Amino acid sequence: MIKVDIIRDKNDYIKEFKVTGHAYADVHGKDIVCAAVSMLTQTIILGLCEVVKIQVSYEIAEGLLFCRIPDDLSKQDRQQTNNLLETMVLGIKNIQESYSEYIIVHDKEV
Numbered sequence: 001m002i003k004v005d006i007i008r009d010k011n012d013y014i015k016e017f018k019v020t021g022h023a024y025a026d027v028h029g030k031d032i033v034c035a036a037v038s039m040l041t042q043t044i045i046l047g048l049c050e051v052v053k054i055q056v057s058y059e060i061a062e063g064l065l066f067c068r069i070p071d072d073l074s075k076q077d078r079q080q081t082n083n084l085l086e087t088m089v090l091g092i093k094n095i096q097e098s099y100s101e102y103i104i105v106h107d108k109e110v
Helices: 032-051 075-098
Strands: 002-008 014-020 057-061 064-068 103-109
Touching: 002 032, 014 032, 014 075, 032 064, 032 075, 075 103
Parallel strands: 002 103
Antiparallel strands: 002 014, 014 064, 057 064
8 A cells, every 4th residue: 555644834834745655556567556656746856856946855765755845945935835745735635536445645734
């Protein structure tokens, strides 16, 4: 199962996200759930780095994707960052609606 943890700050801004595990919805190379989640989350990291032009801390490994947003963003960068991240969350939750046996999302404030 894929587990997605969305961590928010007290202002409801996403400060980090972590994706772990595998869906095992099909054989390796044909698993559309893993492919969809991987593509969505990796594209968001590209968007943060290349479009918003912020330096995020991230790690991508087998069965793991982790991304932390810097605390010292300008108000404009923080808003653009959160717009991208909220779009990612919508996409992930949409995948979860169709494939709930393969993905679970925890969206919480800490």
